Amino acid sequence: MxxxxxxxxxxxxxxxxxxxxxxxxxxxxxxRYSDDLSLPGQAHAVMVRSPYAHGVIRGIDVAEALAMPGVLAVITGRDLEAAGIGPMPVGITQKNRDGSPARTPTQPVLTTDKVRFVGDPVAMVVAETAKDARDAAEAVVLDIDPLPAVTEARDAAAEGAPILYDDVPGNLVSDFHYGDAAAVEAAFAGAAHVTRMAIRNSRVVVSPMEPRSALATVEDGRYVLRMGSQGVFGMRGNIAKVMHVENEGLRVLTGNVGGSFGMKSSVYPEYPALLHAAKMLGRPVKWTDSRSESFLSDSHGRDHDFEVSLALDAEGHFLALRVTGFANLGAYLSNSTTLPATMNTVKNVISVYRTPLVEVSTRCMLTNTTPVGAYRGAGRPEGNYYMERLVDTAAREMGIDRVELRRRNHIRADQIPYKAPSGMHYDSGDFPAILEEALAAADWDNFPARRAESRRRGKLRGIGIGHYLEVTAPPxxxxxxxxxxxxxxxxxxxxxxxxxxxxxxxxxxxxxxxxxxxxxxxxxxxxxxxxxxxxxxxxxxxxxxxxxxxxxxxxxxxxxxxxxxxxxxxxxxxxxxxxxxxxxxxxxxxxxxxxxxxxxxxxxxxxxxxxxxxxxxxxxxxEDSAFPNGCHIAEVEIDEDTGEAEVVRYTTVNDFGVLVNPMLVAGQAHGGIVQGIGQCLTEQTAYSEDGQLLSGSYMDYGLPRAAHAPFFGFASHPVPARTNALGAKGCGEAGCAGSLPSVMNAIVDALAERGVTHVDMPATPAKLWSILHEGAA
CATH class of the missing domain: 3.30.365.10 (Aldehyde oxidase/xanthine dehydrogenase, molybdopterin binding domain)
Structure with missing residues (x-):
């Protein structure tokens, strides 16, 4: 008993x-966050950054800075090279379509030959106080011959574009290809209908509450770095390689961290430079990024420019999916480099639908912009966004109800385990049931009445579906x-x-x-x-x-x-x-x-x-990934007079497998949804033609605020995973995966009566007003 x-x-x-x-x-x-930490006798560091997006360094004059009060050292890239430090590590890259390796340019810790984006670090000033270091940093004289800059990936691939590296011709890091091109082409040739779209996955500035900060010292003959990170074990190994010491020669400590979203997983130039300064001076050295600098120096997210196509038969069954375009990597290669726009797109773009064939071709380009790294989802929201926009557009073009088109193409529960053409093996899930549950929870059938009520108030109302599946927990x-x-x-x-x-x-x-x-x-x-x-x-x-x-x-x-x-x-x-x-x-x-x-x-x-x-x-x-999935349904109202869009109703049903702590799962989903809403409606990263970041502060860059967040309808339909001991599937990035397509589909639905078939993110008031009043699509 x-x-x-x-x-x-x-x-x-x-x-x-x-x-x-x-x-x-x-x-x-x-x-205890990184900037809360102090050690006796610590000095303070400030970075000297390039004001130009592209240019040849002719000289760095540090004499005046060294003579200023409190200054202990001014360290340049040449100093680090002489000490045997560098280069920076290169993250995951994908091979070219012909099987050759990606071209990976060498990044020094502090650049010595050329600057390649506004904010490129060229020197580090160390002084007794942070104020002394800031004053001296302004006295460092940079002699730089400016060069033409390129900020868009598609432009970087054009003939005659400025070249960032002599050993990376055409600025092309990787010409990635996945899939059977001949089979996909045959499917498209024999299709009864083909939907084609140009679609942008817009660049975002990663904005954790806590800026990056680090405190370096040498203790008992080895380096110690106290810093914010996403994992100390891997960070230690990567920084140790830059410092050319054994792993045991470095200790990494991380306390509380005020957010990251992928950004703090990378090794940044400040970290090895700080360790060198601490050893050289024999005392702790601390650095904390300012918010203005973090807009330039922290890796950005997203920034992909694709043409996506879906081939269907006469009944609306999916035959093949094609994704072709460009990924903007920025000026250097971050930890994730090419992954979000290549294999992570491949793995996630099929989502919950039976699609026999998939082809993804991505040209991964260098540009004179802040490097792009992982950002909440790192390819998972992107892939789902492309597919869900295609499904809605195909339904409208073929005259098939968008819900019915999804139903016809679902991978059914009795077809799981299911091997997708991405190579992924779905182990569990009930996608049709989740759609039906979400439709009921969202009161889908009564939407026309809500649309009519909005119209009486001078608002355009739309409803959108974001049916998503993610591939999480890489082996x-x-x-x-x-x-x-x-x-x-x-x-x-x-x-x-x-x-x-x-x-x-x-x-x-x-x-x-x-x-x-x-x-x-x-x-x-x-x-x-x-x-x-x-x-x-x-x-x-x-x-x-x-x-x-x-x-x-x-x-x-x-x-x-x-x-x-x-x-x-x-x-x-x-x-x-x-x-x-x-x-x-x-x-x-x-x-x-x-x-x-x-x-x-x-x-x-x-x-x-x-x-x-x-x-x-x-x-x-x-060894096995998991496959969280769900369905988000968003309703949006657009004010015709101002162009402002507001998410007024939001429903989400998710399968995260076994929920170890349902309250924390809901919180993770809410945070991801709001980040997705921000990318959809407010966050716009803009560069000038010469590479200056125009949206370089919160005066210019629109983070979502509390007023942008609706009340969330949150429900679970768990189907335990078979790939891990707990039966869990992961939830941290799912909010973005569902919110990007549901909100943007709702915006297009609201504008459909005006003949609009697509709007790229972000759907700012200015953009929507122009569409409504000037017919600009």
């Missing part, structure tokens, strides 16, 4: 909406560590990193479920590279799957160790020891068929007295 489930385990176990452990500390202002290795501490607490060690998601509670919930450890005794340690044996960081919506599975593996090892130790304490054979995680006072080891046993926390103390331990440190290699 099973023992009754402990109510406290129900309260804090998997599936419960447990509050975030870290919130009381953060809400009291007691968080990787992750650490699962469980440490029973002398104070009676238990510490989780894992190589993901919480930069706002709230890992502490759901990870603790896994241990409550697997081991019955009291929730309030569990701590989380992620931010010290010295304590990790593996770690893929947080990205790709992988954390609960990667760390959760690793902790499940580690928990099983704790139970096995516990059975051996409990056998000694209870004077019984280990084979006779059973473990029950649901006992009254936490997990309990007991002799089968008796009432003799010992609690897991008591056993940890007893083991310590025996010179033994329940501690486990393991790694778990997971």
């Amino acid at each position: 099973n023992a009754p489930i402990d109510p406290s385990r129900l309260k804090f176990g998997i599936g419960q909406p447990v509050s975030r452990k870290e919130d009381p500390v953060l809400l009291r202002g007691q968080g 990787n290795k992750e650490m699962g560590g469980i440490r029973f501490d002398e104070d009676g607490g238990v510490t989780i060690l894992t190589g993901t990193l919480d930069y706002g998601q709230g890992h502490a509670s759901p990870f603790a919930q896994v241990l409550v479920d697997r081991l019955g450890i009291p929730f309030d005794r569990i701590r989380l340690q992620q931010g010290d590279s010295d304590l990790l044996i593996a770690g893929g960081g947080t990205g790709g919506s992988r954390s609960i799957m990667a760390s959760g599975q690793a902790l499940s593996t580690a928990s099983a090892q704790v139970i096995e160790k516990g059975r051996q130790l409990a056998g000694q304490v209870l004077e019984a054979s280990a084979e006779d020891i059973e473990f029950e995680p649901s006992s009254e006072n936490g997990g309990r080891f007991a002799i089968a068929g008796t009432d003799r046993g010992i609690g897991i926390m008591e056993l940890a103390t007893a083991a310590r007295g025996m010179g033994e331990s329940l501690d486990v440190s393991t790694t778990d290699q997971y």
